Amino acid sequence: MSETTKKTVEEPGVIGRRRFLNSAAALGVAGVASVGVVACKDEGASGAGAASGASGAGAGKGAAHKVGGAGSVEVKPGELDTHYGLWSSGHTGDARILGIPSGRELLRIPCFVPDALIGWGQTNESKEIMGTRPDGSLQYTVADTHHIHASYKDGIYDGKYAWINDKINARLARFRLDYMICDKITKIPNIQGFHGIFPDKRDPVDPAINHTTRVFCGQEFHVPMPNKGADMTDNTKHHCLFTCVDAETMDVRWQARIDGNCDLIATSFDGKLAASNQYNTENGVLYPEMMSAERDACLFFNIARIEQAVKDGKFTTIGDSKVPVVDCTVEANKDPATALSVRVSVPKNPHGVNATPDGKYFICSGKLSPTATVIELQKVLDWFDGKLDDADKSIVAEPEIGLGPLHTTFDGRGNAYTTLFLDSQVVKWNIDQAIKKYAGDKAINPVVHKLDVMYQPGHINATNAETIAADGIWMAVGNKFSKDRFLPVGPMHPENDQLVDISGDEMILAHDNAVRPEPHDFVIFKREWLQTKQVYALDDHPLALKDPKDAGVTREGKKVTVRMASIAPTYMPIEFTVKVGDEVTLILTNLDKVEDLTHGFAIPEYNVQFLVNPLETKSVTFKIDKPGVFWYYCTNFCHALHLEMRGRMIVEA
Numbered sequence: 001m002s003e004t005t006k007k008t009v010e011e012p013g014v015i016g017r018r019r020f021l022n023s024a025a026a027l028g029v030a031g032v033a034s035v036g037v038v039a040c041k042d043e044g045a046s047g048a049g050a051a052s053g054a055s056g057a058g059a060g061k062g063a064a065h066k067v068g069g070a071g072s073v074e075v076k077p078g079e080l081d082t083h084y085g086l087w088s089s090g091h092t093g094d095a096r097i098l099g100i101p102s103g104r105e106l107l108r109i110p111c112f113v114p115d116a117l118i119g120w121g122q123t124n125e126s127k128e129i130m131g132t133r134p135d136g137s138l139q140y141t142v143a144d145t146h147h148i149h150a151s152y153k154d155g156i157y158d159g160k161y162a163w164i165n166d167k168i169n170a171r172l173a174r175f176r177l178d179y180m181i182c183d184k185i186t187k188i189p190n191i192q193g194f195h196g197i198f199p200d201k202r203d204p205v206d207p208a209i210n211h212t213t214r215v216f217c218g219q220e221f222h223v224p225m226p227n228k229g230a231d232m233t234d235n236t237k238h239h240c241l242f243t244c245v246d247a248e249t250m251d252v253r254w255q256a257r258i259d260g261n262c263d264l265i266a267t268s269f270d271g272k273l274a275a276s277n278q279y280n281t282e283n284g285v286l287y288p289e290m291m292s293a294e295r296d297a298c299l300f301f302n303i304a305r306i307e308q309a310v311k312d313g314k315f316t317t318i319g320d321s322k323v324p325v326v327d328c329t330v331e332a333n334k335d336p337a338t339a340l341s342v343r344v345s346v347p348k349n350p351h352g353v354n355a356t357p358d359g360k361y362f363i364c365s366g367k368l369s370p371t372a373t374v375i376e377l378q379k380v381l382d383w384f385d386g387k388l389d390d391a392d393k394s395i396v397a398e399p400e401i402g403l404g405p406l407h408t409t410f411d412g413r414g415n416a417y418t419t420l421f422l423d424s425q426v427v428k429w430n431i432d433q434a435i436k437k438y439a440g441d442k443a444i445n446p447v448v449h450k451l452d453v454m455y456q457p458g459h460i461n462a463t464n465a466e467t468i469a470a471d472g473i474w475m476a477v478g479n480k481f482s483k484d485r486f487l488p489v490g491p492m493h494p495e496n497d498q499l500v501d502i503s504g505d506e507m508i509l510a511h512d513n514a515v516r517p518e519p520h521d522f523v524i525f526k527r528e529w530l531q532t533k534q535v536y537a538l539d540d541h542p543l544a545l546k547d548p549k550d551a552g553v554t555r556e557g558k559k560v561t562v563r564m565a566s567i568a569p570t571y572m573p574i575e576f577t578v579k580v581g582d583e584v585t586l587i588l589t590n591l592d593k594v595e596d597l598t599h600g601f602a603i604p605e606y607n608v609q610f611l612v613n614p615l616e617t618k619s620v621t622f623k624i625d626k627p628g629v630f631w632y633y634c635t636n637f638c639h640a641l642h643l644e645m646r647g648r649m650i651v652e653a
Contacts, residue, residue: 069503070473073510075102083463083474083524086148086162087497090518093143095164095175100463100524101474101499103513111173111182112143112166119610120182123618124585129185136621144168147264147521150177151212151247152201155269155359155468157523159530161247163197163215170194172217172245178533184250189321191241191255193221196264199247202271204303214253214303217243218262218276222285225257226319235285242276242301242328254310255318256328256341258299259283264352264407268377269359269468275300277346277353277364296350297343298364298373300380300391301328306340336383342391344380346373347398352407356416356431357470361396363431365405365418371398372405372418374434397434399446401427409462411472411502415448419457419477426451426460426477426500428507451507454496455481459521462502466523475500475507478519486514495519534595534614541617545589548572562586566599566612569641571632577650578624587619588612592638600635603649611636627653 067073075081081099089096093113097106112130114121121130121138131139143166151161162175170191174184188194196218203209222238224231231237242256260281267274278297284290306326309315315324327333328341336342347369354363364373379394388394404422411417417428433446462475482496494514501508538544545551548565551572555561560582565572566589578584590599590612602609605626612618633646 067510068501068506068508070101070501070510073101073103073499075099075104081527083526084530085476085522085524086150087522088145088148088164088520089516090146090520091142091144092516093145093166095145095148095162096519097180098522100476101510103497103499103511107180109175109180109182111164111175111185112145112169112171113141114138116609117611119618119620122608123610123620125618129182131185131187140166140169140171142168143171145520146195147197148523149198149466150523150525151199152467153211155201156464157467157525157529158211161199161212163199165194165197165217167193167195167220172197172215172250174250177530179536180532186245186250186252188217188243188245188252189323190225190227190318190325191217191219191243192223192227193219193261195220196262196276198265198267198274200267200271200274200303201269204271205307207271212247215245215247216265216267216274216301217245218265219243220261220263222261222283226321228319235283235289238283238285241325242274242299244303244306252323254306254315254324254326256301256306256326258328258341259330260297260299262299263350264354266353266355266362268355268362272303273300273377273380274303275353275362277350278343279349279351281343291348294348295345296348298346298350298353298362298375299328299341299343301341302339302384305384309340336386339384342380342383344373344375344391344394346395347371351405354408354410355466357410357412357465357468359468361431363408363416363418365408367404367406367421370400370403370405372401372408372416372429372434373398374431374438395438397431397438397446399429399434399437401429401447402450406458407460409460409465409475410470411462411465411475412470413472415472417460417462417475417502417507419453419460420450421456421458423450424453424455424457424479426453426457426475426507428502449506451500451509453477453498453500453509454479454485454512455483461522461524463524464526467525471526473501473503474510474524475502476522476524478522480518482512482514485512492517535593536613536615538589538615538617540615541589543587543589543619544615544617545587545591548591553577558582560584564588566590566592566601566634566645568592568597568599568639569634569645571601571634571645571647574647575650576647577652579652580624580627582624583621584624585619585621587617589617590614597638598636599638599645601632602635603630603632605630608632609635624651627651 083100085098085100087096095109110120120126148164150157170188172186176183199212200214219240244253260278262276265276280290281296310324333339346364347366349368350364351367352365362375374397376396382388383391402420402423406419408418427450428448429446437444457477457479459478463473464470477498479496497513499510553576598613630649
């Protein structure tokens, strides 16, 4: 470090990075007079509620990290990680698969945007999933993935599906977790700014169905409905929708018109309730309009009642969309006997809603309030049943935990962990203690421990934490800034996903993991819950070439079909001839049955490049526009004679 740099960072009286970031973040909300950020009270002894100095932004440099009961973060050669992590990738429009605790990236699963490695967005199969324009080009080539969640059975992940959203273009993608591929994408009608998602954990209507059947999706941006050029300046005609998608068919089952924006979504373990934390309950369009109310809300949906209303024909439609739309606005749902939804008020601008592993509570974080709000789900159901006169009486705790609370996770031992965006910390607090304090025992301090993390943490999740089997071993924290944590690489810094040992009384920072911006949410679960297939079945692919003897070329006018097989280290056929003006559909089956024996296929000057895994089949269609000899070759190392694995496309004028 240069003397100049050292002086800037360390000299007393010079504002440090953490102070600067916190000051800047606070200034961003200082103009909101009605909801100014309130400082947390320092309650209890210095150990409870005090930050751990061992893991600050600049602390611990050159020293080995101490790790507690969770064990070592080192995964030695030949050993496997104990947990899987499913990560959203943000603007790259895909999902990442990580091993935990190593933090090693094992795979990227493309879905919303093209991927040059595997040919996603180029093969006919992937284009059909992604969606195309009439001319065959992709409908969208950008995306913004935020939240990823997996399917359930009996309260834990069943390893079948995961879903992820595209905020930009209102799309929901589904991954098959046996093959780790995207198999369906649904464009959700009538909405814009699609943010939060969450699957149900069991069927809300049929108690015998103990697995995920629906995925709920929240809209964040108010738009006219239909958004076809009318009512564009009449803000009273702008609305948001809450959407239910069928987990198997990926069809939209119904939508609900609501007041306010949807942020994140949570579902109850009994399947009865879904909820979204809401900011902008004012239905404002401009910033001052969005900030005029004293409080916002967590909006609860009674799923069984909604679906009965749809069954009874009590719905409308929007524009040319055939999707049933029910009315879940506040004005239409004042009577508990018939209500489809209900608001529970929470401090202004809540960020995040999370379900506790015991199934009892939803927790909303305050963001502009230094508090979290604990809502008892049975009391919400009591309101729908007419047993509770005010839905706000379902609030059982509002502990002060720190500045800028965002997201919460759990250890299965009664403790919650919440990111503090402004404090750049994670706070550990006890839910039962918070409830007791809210009930009147003011001597209780529910805050157990605070840990410094790396600048403005956002999403957080612990191992198995969104299931009934939270194990309280590891916790990942997604930080928005890395600053001086890694080697400088120019103006574009990586972000920093940090791993924390939460097995003991105090959190212990285990390691940093530089990540490409900008990931968002993630889930972590033990490896035994996921059983992947290492080789495809030929019957998975209708176009599969099952016998290499059937390889060859067929022609119908200007349309040419080339059926090919790959068996290391050769293609069959090793040569074929076409003519300028032909439209070629090339179908390639990898007939190697060996695990990890993936082949690539590329043709120079024709923008053809894709991978085929063992016993997988893919196809591409392209126009022949230039004569000559074009060598097709394997782009993925597969054999000692990999360089010799090639053939010729001969194009006649």
